[in-house]
Amino acid sequence: MADDPAQGAGAVVTRSEPLWRPGNSACAGCGMSLGLQWLDQALHGGMLTLVVPACCAVATPGAFPDSAYGVPAVGSTFASSPAVATGVSRVHELNDEPDPTICWAGDGGTYDIGMATLSAAAERNEDVIYVCYDNEIYGNTGGQRSSATPAGARTTTTPAGKPEPKKDVMAIMAAHGVPYAATLSLAHHDDFMRKLAVAQTTRGFRFLLLLSPCPAGWKSEPADTVELSRLAVACGVFPLYEVFNGRRYRINARADGTPLEDYLARQKRFAGVAFDVEAARTATKEKWARLEALAANFPTTDVSVTGDAGHLWLRVLVEDRPSVLARVAGQVSRRGVNIETVVVRHLPDRAHTYITLGVDADEATAERVARGIARLDAVVDVEPFVGECPEPQAEQEPKAEMRPDPDTPPTVR
Amino acid sequence: MLAAAGEANRVARGCCSGVYPITPQTEIMESLTAYPFTKGAVVTVESEHSAMGVCIGASIAGARAYTASAANGLLYMTENVFAAGYYRLPIVLVAANRTIGPPWNIWVDQGDSLALRDAAMLQFYCESHQDLVDTILVAFRVAEDPRVLLPALVAQDGFVLSHALMDVDLPDQTQVDAFLPPLDLPHRIRRDHPRIYGGLTWPRDTQRQREDIEHAMQAVPHVMEGVLDEFETVFGRRPAGAFPAACTDDADLVIVACNTMARTAMHVVEARRARGERVGLVRAKLFRPFLRDELVRALGSARRVAVLDRNHSPGSGGIFWAEVVASLAGRSDVLVQDYIVGLGGTDVPHAVIDAIVDDLAARECAGPPVFFEEGG
């Protein structure tokens, strides 16, 4: 039995329904709810299948027969979302359906009960985008500690503040070597959109960690959700960074000297407990030292050629600025390397582009070229590899389509 | 056979299986991973829980999905087995019955699959390789019938069957294709009709959904009858129904047993019949739904019933026995005695069953469940 003709297997389906309809029962100021709206924006109306474990994201769309989700959404058992997403994604693949499968899970389903399933799906490199909306608490059950709860935070099961620090799930996912892992903030819209664009353009397991303020659990003002997201980044407790293939670290926003107290003071979960601000500051500093070390030589720490059979390619993720292609190409040609093919793929955020260059070079030269490209300021990532061109052939263009260079005189009409 | 059933869906949305090894089921997953599917995927996951999770995702996405497990694997999978039933997904789950540990014991015991008896799932128990092969195909057809749409468990005795080599009439792909139509799951994920699967429900809706499941279970006998007819047309043989019976028309004493024990019991029946004793056998093949009326019909004229249970529900007794007693409620003329045998893989030879028949024949009234051993 063939698929419905109306659906046209293989075709990209766009939808008119919002992903997350009004009328859901999310609390005022719910970070997750805002995150779903942003996810919708980042998908530009594309179809997808959501897989959501038994968490707030299944409780807030409303009860049968209503649902706030305007896309297919599978409410899985708590620990199972990466496994269920695996099944969905594999069948999409068997049927040439391009719809991404997106897991949308809380920190309970990610850091704790779902960790084994998550780890396994990441290790199998399933073609799934996994977004953890991390509210640092078991929000759906009324606010108990999770392993994502930061040290010092009061929860219903840690009335005197949690003694242990937050689990570093990004390090765990990076250790799996997933193609893409990144942190997301609800105060950094452009960054969010770009990362979702990179995630959508990447194949394999993609892990995104969204800090999701929870006014009910954090005892914060609902109106402060975006502000708290910003403060978390500004004071350094929630670094914005991304990891490519588990090797190449890139920091997107650094702490700007905002005192940690500004972030803590807006949340009553840190009030009324013996909170050691100095210890928290030290821990933040140490975290940054580790992160800076990992990102120190970005991305030159690892531009070794991967893969073993096929053509040699340089895949470069760039900010879509004028003359970037020329500068990237310049890095190749100055080492006397011929460019045989150029494939340009614009990301859906319209601000970033993958430039894939087929080059005629030996691996050592390719790595030198990659290091040179990595030093260009508009370059986000470089990956030299041997294999098949990852971009659809239809996207091949002889020349890159970039915005006109403002340095050239404008033409009118 | 699972692979052939999956392959039969290549013209539809393909097949997909999540598998995780556990003795004595491991050989099934090993053969699945090696199978050259035209349109299929076998995902080697990290646990049984995820194996069923992958099947759930694949099935909701419209593929034919199946997996296999045993013992603690089935228990670890339990949450998602219940979920698969409540999602109304026709996933086929093959169980190689094995003792639940600890302490660890890899031999046959039906306690594992019977622990899932309250899931919304069909349960078939097979007495032979041929029965297993045929029942898997039947299970797919019944489970996928729009009147049913429930997962199905097909159980076999671990080791006794799962690790035995026997000759089997294995249908070829053409025959399987002829019997097993492509799956068109009515409520699968559709991009043009977004639904939520497993959202919230209020109490009344929940009760109605459970009632729907009960209606689906009640449809099984009728659906199965048609499926068996078609099976006979395609393959030239007819697999057994819910309670295949032998020599029960005029029997005074009937043995109720499942799986390979039923085969052994048949030998006892034949031997006793040869001696002129009016002994019969009812094999419990379909455990869920449990068709009480069919069982009563199958028992025929029997006034004494011995139930052989290779399982144990502590504080209650044998699980088949409890169902048989419930089926005969109000029948004070029938004496039903429970014999718990072969737990943990203890062999149940001819002699044990012979002794049970003697024991039952000598009883004046039924007693509590008996843990019966050879020479006991």
Add this chain to the structure above:
Amino acid sequence: MIEFVIHGRGGRGGVTLAKLIAGAYYRRGLHVQAFGIYGAERTGAPVQAYVRVDEREIDVYGAIATPDHVIIVDPSLVSPAVAAGERSGGWIVINTGQPPETFAGVFPGRRVATVDANAIAVAHGLGTQAVPIVNTALLGAMARVLGMEIAAAEGALGDAGFGGANVAAARAAFAEVVTTEEPGEIAQPVLAEQHASMSFLDERVGARPSTHTGAWASRLPHSRELRPLCNDSCPAGNDVRGFVQAAAAGDDGRALAILLETSPFPGTCGRVCPAPCMDACNRRELDGAVDVRDIERALAECAAWPRPQRPSGGAPVAVVGAGPAGLSGAYHLARLGHPVTVIEAAPELGGLLRGGIPEYRLPRVVLEREIEFILDHGVEVRTGQPVDRAGLRRVAREYSAVLVATGQQSLRALDVPGAMAGVVEQGLEFLAHTHAAAEDLSGAAVVIVGGGNTAVDAARTAVRLGARDVRVVYRRTRAEMPAIAEEVDEALAEGVVIEELLSPAGLCVRDGRTSLVCRRMVLGEPDESGRPCPTGVDGDEALVEVSCDRLLLAVGQDGDLSLFPPPVAPVAPFRGPMSVGGASAAVYVCGDLAGGEGTVSAAIGSGRHAALAIHAALAGAEGDREAGSLAAERPRPAGPIAERPEDAPLAGPETVHLRAFPRIPPEPVSLAAPRLRRRDFAEVRRGFAQRSGHDPLTAEASRCFSCGACTGCDLCVI
């Protein structure tokens, strides 16, 4: 048995309150039962909690239908249904700041008590401002109305592990609860209406309103677009938010197309518009207004201009006067399909754009380009043809409609005693002839009277012509000057001096040098223009002399109404139709002649409105002058509220959550150095500063908050 029902909202502590009440009775040796009924409710959703108290063991379960006492945690939950049943005499305790009498009518036969537990909870730091936790305060109030001692409440709190602020809140409520014994009247419909109106998501936007989500849990909120202040303030009627957002999205072509729907002069307005949109910009307070003017300019320079559309089928229309208003009218009429003929007295088109704005602000090439674009819509031109009253009658007979946009040709004079030929000149005339042939003012002292753009333009032109000393004499202060602030800044940088609070009194000649005698002024009460009214200071010491070889007047101009039969009263933004001399064609007036505010963008808007009105009249449409509005042809935002964009409420600063945005200063613009620009008429403002690898247009447009556009973020539901 005594039964209580608590109507609460998720997160406010209703279920805990039930347990606390039960605890207070348990301490008295009674059997108690307390429980809540809730499912997946989130903060703010309606939640019920129940308490049973009895001397015997309680063996009933399930919800309570006819309670003795009812506690209502949120006044929006008040309805007669909460006190169903025959249990008269019970208490209805409501968390509200209103007196109990307000609610007495809803609950006949019941005693009503009110207490502002929200305020008490917030004062004691319980919960957050948006979601105060009111249970302990309400316990205090309950203890009072049930005739318990406060100690009973304190004991129950202590048993449950509450202390500190919670006990203080209970005490406060115990003291503050207000009760009435008086039974009220039967249900008041007024209250029911209030309840209904509280349930709609109307204009609740902005920071920290109280939490209402629960009341909406079973409703579908609808999103509503608000009208951005920039759009509202644009005299040309530009969809400012629309084109800036299109530019932010990198779609420059669409951005320019949006601009061209309302104005054919983006390159001109992108240079000379005083940009009231930027004054209105909500971003102004955070880190500076979005530089709409330079965005518009950049779009006109960089984006691809569309091919002019030339629909047909309309009736011939004449436009008299080719200034910005007339050309705008001609452009829009042409786009609406009318064959248009522009009749202009001067040899060239452009009016004040050509003669009144110096080259260094508006290069002629930009103006020519935009005029050419208008003419490309099929507009016919007749230049060098002044139209007088008789001429207008002829034109009105020849065409189906006439649009008169001759502007303000009568320059206001200033009675300056002692004035002599060759010294005093009208600023606009000075500006017009300095274009034609540059005059040498080397070494001269030039004084300009006025505070508008003409004054500043004349001053800066004088600088460029070599004047030694250039002063602008203005009777108010710089703050009141109508000239564009940036232009004044640039003039100061070029060496122009602003003499504030001086009013010319006369010219005198001493030692062969002329000087302007001025009277000092002080600012008084605001006049009808809203600006403080200057009044002269008395006495001789109030007179000041300003050295002056040339005196340029820029004190305004008036329309020449001699074309029309009197009486004619100015009405903005356009006027008409009127009949002239019995001709069949209706005559419309727009632009400065119609009493416009004197800016290019106002003239453009006036011309467009007139064109739409003419089109509507010629098309036989109803009188609504927006009936043929180009804006109305654009698809409206989807949503259940079908309202015209211009009717939507304004998106004022209170609708923007400023703290949610990082501070990003405006993109720098490039200015020619003052030293260089004193020498020639090259353009001073060069648009956004260009840096390699940086796109200032998109960057600056991205600063736009898109005020009033619903992003569906739901934060307004807070």
